[in-house]
Amino acid sequence: MDWSLYRCGRAGHITYAPDEPGIREQMRAGTASGELWQCLRCGTYVPGPPQAAGPAAAAPAVRRGKEIRSEIILRLFAIERFLRVLLFGAIAYGIWRFGHSRLSVEQAFDRELPVVRALFRQLGYNINHSSLVGLFRSALALKPQTLTLIAGGLAAFSVVELVEGIGLWSARRWGEYFAAAVTSLGLPYEIYDITSKFTWTRLVLIVVNLALVLYLILTKRLFGVRGGKAAYEARLRSESVFDAAARAAAEADQAARQPAAERPAADPRHPDAGHPATDAGHPATDAGRPATDAGQPSGPAGRL
Numbered sequence: 001m002d003w004s005l006y007r008c009g010r011a012g013h014i015t016y017a018p019d020e021p022g023i024r025e026q027m028r029a030g031t032a033s034g035e036l037w038q039c040l041r042c043g044t045y046v047p048g049p050p051q052a053a054g055p056a057a058a059a060p061a062v063r064r065g066k067e068i069r070s071e072i073i074l075r076l077f078a079i080e081r082f083l084r085v086l087l088f089g090a091i092a093y094g095i096w097r098f099g100h101s102r103l104s105v106e107q108a109f110d111r112e113l114p115v116v117r118a119l120f121r122q123l124g125y126n127i128n129h130s131s132l133v134g135l136f137r138s139a140l141a142l143k144p145q146t147l148t149l150i151a152g153g154l155a156a157f158s159v160v161e162l163v164e165g166i167g168l169w170s171a172r173r174w175g176e177y178f179a180a181a182v183t184s185l186g187l188p189y190e191i192y193d194i195t196s197k198f199t200w201t202r203l204v205l206i207v208v209n210l211a212l213v214l215y216l217i218l219t220k221r222l223f224g225v226r227g228g229k230a231a232y233e234a235r236l237r238s239e240s241v242f243d244a245a246a247r248a249a250a251e252a253d254q255a256a257r258q259p260a261a262e263r264p265a266a267d268p269r270h271p272d273a274g275h276p277a278t279d280a281g282h283p284a285t286d287a288g289r290p291a292t293d294a295g296q297p298s299g300p301a302g303r304l
Contacts, residue, residue: 003068004042013039016059017050022249023242040241056242063171064239070219074168077179077212081165085158092154098139099147173220173229180216180223183209 008014015037018024029036029045036045040062052060063071139147164182167175187209194202217225221232237243 002042003066004064005044007063007068008039008042008044013044013046014041014060014062015046015048015050015052016040017053018056018059018242018245019054020056020246020249022253023056023245026245026248026252027241038241038245043241056246059242062241064241067236067239071171073215074171074176077208078165078168080208081161081168081179084161085165088154088161089158092151092158095139095147095154096151099144099151176216176220177222180213183213187213 016027017037018027027038029038031047034047035049036047037050038045040059041064142150160182164175164179167178169175187206190202190206190209194206216222221228227234
């Protein structure tokens with residue numbers, strides 16, 4: 001799949017006219033119906049005037065090919081982070097509300113628990129053995145200050161996840177570093193947590209986080225891996241439409257300045273063109289020798 005064409009089909013082409021004449025001519029084409037300009041993203045020549053103009057160094061940075069695919073993958077991870085923000089933010093708000101209206105919640109729990117217990121008993125489930133009820137009873141025994149600290153910790157975690165999600169969604173370098181660092185710090189605890197008690201939810205979470213860290217480090221060359229930032233930017237430049245046009249312009253300029261003696265020779269002429277014709281270069285056989293009848297007597301008079 002051509003990701004550059006996919007993005008241009010959704011967001012439109014991006015054209016730019018550089019001030020440098022050589023590069024400008026490489027990115028421009030003329031037809032009977034008008035001029036065409038090369039799209040910075042997909043490389044297609046688009047009819048109509050350029051959307052912007054200026055020095056080549058001031059041209060907009062445009063993601064192409066694999067970078068667009070990578071951006072989509074990072075946005076999937078960002079969506080997962082945004083879901084965490086909603087989940088932990090709601091839990092933090094619920095715990096904070098519970099700490100400030102603990103008495104009313106406890107009274108409601110004691111009042112409604114018999115009804116809930118009877119309902120679940122009809123369904124064949126004994127709610128007294130539920131871990132959720134046990135967790136709720138334990139929370140009732142906590143001090144309000146402790147509940148506030150828990151709510152504050154969950155709210156802080158939600159903010160961290162929000163920053164991480166924004167960084168991944170925008171595909172910025174700082175966001176990639178932030179996401180890799182924060183996620184890596186949580187991996188040891190997640191590994192310990194899943195070894196102490198295995199659940200499929202914990203397994204899915206640790207796989208997602210580990211996949212994100214490995215993907216960021218390897219593909220974005222973070223922390224000096226695979227050449228680091230310099231190698232990453234060099235790869236981006238090698239895939240740029242502008243750099244390809246600049247190389248073509250430099251090659252054309254070098255060919256124009258090359259001395260005539262160093263240019264390849266013209267095609268050789270036909271072999272016969274370099275030599276005079278056989279009849280013209282040598283005297284005819286009859287003309288070079290006297291005829292037999294003229295040089296020797298014939299008949300009986302010429303014999304002894």
